[in-house]
Amino acid sequence: MVSLTEQLKQFCQTLGFDAVGIARAEPLEDEQPRYDEWLRLGYHATMHYMERTRDKRLDPRLVLPSAQSIIVTAITYDTPYRHTNKPGYGKLSRYSWGSDYHDIVLPKLEHVVEWLAKMIPGTESKAYVDTGPVMEKQWARRAGIGWQGKNTNILSRSMGSFFFLGVVLTSASLVPDQPVADYCGTCTACLDACPTGALVEPYVLDSTRCISYWTIETKPEVVFPDRIRHHLDGWLFGCDVCQDVCPWNRFRKETRQPEFSPRNGEIELALEAVLSMDAEQFRQRFRGSPIKRAKLGGLQRNAQMLATAAECSQQSDGHAPDHSR
Secondary structure, three states: OHHHHHHHHHHHHHOOOOEEEEEEOOOOOOOHHHHHHHHHOOOOOOOOHHHHOHHHHHOHHHOOOOOOEEEEEEEEOEOOOOOOOOOOEEEEOHHHOOOOHHHHHHHHHHHHHHHHHHHOOOOOEEEEOOOOOOOHHHHHHHOOOOEEOOOOOEEEOOOEOOEEEEEEEEOOOOOOOOOOOOOOOOOOHHHHHOOOOOEEEOOEEOHHHOHHHHHHHOOOOOOOOHHHHOOOOOEEEOOOHHHHOOHHHHHOOEOOOHHHOOHHHOOEEEHHHHHOOOHHHHHHHHOOOHHHHHHHHHHHHHHHHHHHHHHHHHHHOOOOOOOOO
């Protein structure tokens, strides 16, 4: 089986994955207390599915009863582009610059499922890309992809943190990898830099304070609380601050997937263009993009808040806002 495991990893590399690891499919007993406390404190905000699927998330055998192994893949999405702070524009999280990662990663994982079925007839496997009751980050940690950093992202000494995770639960008995050590040390760069204090302590994220949660997950009619609205820091969709400041991202690895490059070279959006967009323009422009998740109403709400914040800033500086355009 060692040979089969190595063949599997080689096959994953031919599909374009930058890393692959194996973990045993077993209950996440060590992680259970922290997860339950996180739910109890309400840090999952309105993402109630995190609570509804709690048992399945903690035991993969409730998702696939025959599961013996969990294959974890990582594929980088970083590009040479970097964030700017152009007046009148809203910043976009790096992961949203290109095509929707679900559309890129899931087909690759389905090839892995097919490969397993061919190599071991009768094998049962299920693939997930942030689409089911699976704790991807905890399995990535157990599979040796990296450690879970203080910003709660998986960090790799060779790839940084700008990569997508994919998971395959399988009945195949594969040789597991060993977890890697935590190399965050005494660093608190991510906690210090978070604009809204969402990292309430090392390794703990409060979604109710997270810019990504508010700009992506909330419904368009939801009004942001002042503690978020006044500290958006120019973010229109998502937020990369805790990753941008992470020292391990000095070793970030640029993607080999052209689909993750910025569409039309855009890494930010003009607020006026977003506010004047109609439903059909939104559908055309963001078809196949992660940004469609926010819906037109949500994106325009975010843009309006950024535009209002910019006007208030101009007025507080003693300058009248420019309405000439």
